[in-house]
Amino acid sequence: MxxxxxxxxxxxxxxxxxxxxxxxxxxxxxxxxxxxxxxxxxxxxxxxxxxxxxANKEELLDGMVDVIVGEIDPPAGDAEWRRAIRQRILSARRALLRHPWASRVIESRTNPTPGVLDYLNSVIGMFRAGGLSADLTHHAMHALGSRVWGFTQELFNTGPSAESSAGPSVDPELRAGELRAMAARYPHIVEIVLARSHDDASVVGQGCDDQFEFEFALDLLLDGFERLHRQGWTSAHRS
The missing domain is CATH 1.10.10.60 (Homeodomain-like)
Structure with missing residues (x-):
């Protein structure tokens, strides 16, 4: 030592x-x-x-962001555009999962760092290489939002406390009573919370399989972008 x-x-x-x-x-x-x-x-x-x-802590944080971005796999040059973007975003997700603090720091930056700009430029370039117009790509990037970095803000608190805003009860009977009361007032919320897939190792705690949910939403978005591209969609003629 x-x-x-x-x-x-x-x-x-x-x-x-x-x-x-x-x-x-x-x-x-x-x-x-x-x-x-x-x-x-x-x-x-x-x-x-x-x-x-x-120069200061802010510059230190900027540099740390670029170190993390540097861990993202380079673009797959020979892949179809949807697959290439999917692979790149899932690589970003793996990088941020290795560094759980990184998403907060990325969101906190006032100005994008060179590494961030290089990454975003690369993703945009993959859309454009796939034939998507600049107009559609603009809206696609907005739709992806933080997903382009491999993280999203959870809609539901996925732990047991989703069933009770006061937190989980140790007593099973009391917890069941809380759930019945919740179901009486918010039946649709409770219905989909109880229909969730379970992932005990989830980074967001016991509850939804967050990797599945992330990929599910990402695939829906990419398929939607492809459909709009084939239709020749433009923001000027949207209905």
Whole structure:
């Protein structure tokens, strides 16, 4: 351990090393634990040494986003456009699942980073290479929204608390009573919550199979874009 620490201290500091150490720290301790001081401690340097490579924490976060975006698989050049976009988005999803804090940081950026712009440009380019018009591609990107990054905001709280806004009850009889009361007032919500697929390892907790739900929605959107493309749809003549 001491030898590893000594080696880390001897390794020259660089922007890439700073950013990757910041990503590792956020993965291990959470994004809330990341500060210039905590990162300096992790790298065994004084905080001022970091400012030679990143101007401030905002620039650090921008760089961390680009490290994550760099983990997304490159476009599949020989694939049909729907399959190519699907593969790219699912690769983005895998990257963000490896770094659960990343989606919040991406959403928090005021200006897109170069890595973000490169990725979005690539996805748009795949639509255009598939023959979709710039008009339809514009609306397709809006429809995809955060799905282009591999995450979505859940419609329902997918854990047991979806059945009770007060949270799950330990007593099965009490919980059943809460569910009956919920069903009496919100029958359609309870109906579809109870019809859900279960995924105990879901990143959003026990409840819906979030990977299935994500792919289900993504495939619906891509199929819809293809249908509109074949129809020659334009926003100027929408009905």
């Amino acid at each position: 001491g030898q590893q620490t000594d080696a880390a201290r001897r390794t020259p500091l660089s922007r890439d090393r700073v950013l990757r150490a910041a990503v590792a720290l956020a993965d291990h301790a959470g994004i809330e634990a990341l500060s210039m001081r905590s990162l300096a401690q992790e790298l065994h340097v004084v905080p001022m040494a970091l400012y030679k490579h990143v």
